[in-house]
Amino acid sequence: xxxxxxxxxxxxxxxxVVCKDGIVLAADRRATAGFVVNKKAKKIIQITDSMAVTMxxxxxxxQLLSKLAKAELKLxxxxxxxxxxxxxxxxxxxxxxxANIRRMSMVPGIVGFLLGGVDHExxxxxxxxxxxxxxxxxDYISDGSGSVFAFGVLETLFKKGMSIDEGVKVAARAIxxxxxxxxxxGNGIDVMTITDKGIQxxxxxxxxVKLEM
Numbered sequence: 001x002x003x004x005x006x007x008x009x010x011x012x013x014x015x016x017v018v019c020k021d022g023i024v025l026a027a028d029r030r031a032t033a034g035f036v037v038n039k040k041a042k043k044i045i046q047i048t049d050s051m052a053v054t055m056x057x058x059x060x061x062x063q064l065l066s067k068l069a070k071a072e073l074k075l076x077x078x079x080x081x082x083x084x085x086x087x088x089x090x091x092x093x094x095x096x097x098x099a100n101i102r103r104m105s106m107v108p109g110i111v112g113f114l115l116g117g118v119d120h121e122x123x124x125x126x127x128x129x130x131x132x133x134x135x136x137x138x139d140y141i142s143d144g145s146g147s148v149f150a151f152g153v154l155e156t157l158f159k160k161g162m163s164i165d166e167g168v169k170v171a172a173r174a175i176x177x178x179x180x181x182x183x184x185x186g187n188g189i190d191v192m193t194i195t196d197k198g199i200q201x202x203x204x205x206x207x208x209v210k211l212e213m
Contacts, residue, residue, distance in 0.1 A: 012043060013146030013178035014054035016114040016125045017158065018139055019167035022195035023116035023123050026171035027054045028146070028179060029188035029206070044192050046199055048073055051089055051117035052192055056144040057130065061100060062111045069093050086117040086124035090134050098132025112143050116194050123194070140170075146178030153177045164193055168202055 017024040027043035041059070046052045047070040055062035072092060073084050084092075093113060101110060113128040127135045127143070140158050142150040153174040162170070168191055175189045191203035 012056045012144035013150050013175055014043060014056050014114055014143045015150050015154070015171045015174045016054065016116055016127075016137065016141045017154070017167040017171050018123065018125050018137065019164045020161045021123075022164040022167070022193055023118070023125050024164065024167040024171045024191065024193055025052055025054050025114060025116050026175050026189065026191040026203075028175055029190065042190065044190050044201075046192075048084075048089070048117070050083070050119065050194070050199070051086060051115065052194060052199055053093070053116075053128075054114040054143070055111060056113075057111035062113075065093070065096050065100060065111060066113075068096060083119070085119045085121065086115065086126070087136075089117065090115050090124075090126040090128060090136075094128050094132050094134035096132075097128055097130060101130055101132070114141060114143055118194055118196065142174065144178075146175075146181065149178040149181045150174035164195060168193065172203060 013028050015026040025044050029041050029043070043056070044052060044054050045066045047066060053066060055066060069089070069092060073089055076084055093115060097111060110130050112130045115126040115128055117124055125137045125141065127137055127141045129135070139160065140154045142154060154170065157170045157173065172189060172191055188206040189203060190201060192199060192201050
């Protein structure tokens with residue numbers, strides 16, 4: 001039987017930042033259903049050795065779609081004997097989202113992803129909308145109920161060509177702003193980096209107070 005967390009639409013805040021030497025993905029940890037149902041929700045998922053997604057929306061659909069994307073990309077790479085590009089992965093997941101929200105269901109499958117990764121063409125960040133839209137981002141993006149607060153920080157602090165370390169600080173501050181203002185955002189922050197050296201979770205912090213950077 002599905003629990004309330006799996007069946008109810010969630011609020012959240014996720015952030016993606018493009019840096020000169022990589023991609024930064026960040027998210028909070030709170031899952032809500034009119035009340036807080038999970039204080040340790042993981043919203044950043046690695047799907048290949050070079051790609052990861054943040055998720056916002058219905059938990060059960062987001063978890064299923066991320067697992068399906070991971071499996072489909074692995075199968076595609078085995079069949080083609082090559083590694084899929086970030087653009088190919090974005091289009092694949094975008095198609096899944098398009099089909100998901102248009103499927104007849106008592107509970108609409110509303111899910112959005114931010115996809116970050118590195119391939120032979122460089123670093124890429126995509127905004128994958130709940131309607132299946134696929135948009136490449138060349139600076140920064142935020143999704144979820146707290147995104148309006150995160151965007152205020154991103155627009156103020158983002159600099160084109162910033163380093164990955166600077167990007168981590170900006171992303172963390174953007175999530176922190178949402179933590180203070182959005183009820184559906186809270187309880188912690190996770191920040192992941194994607195560079196030529198691989199994928200690394202650089203911040204995993206449980207919070208009950210204001211984040212100090």
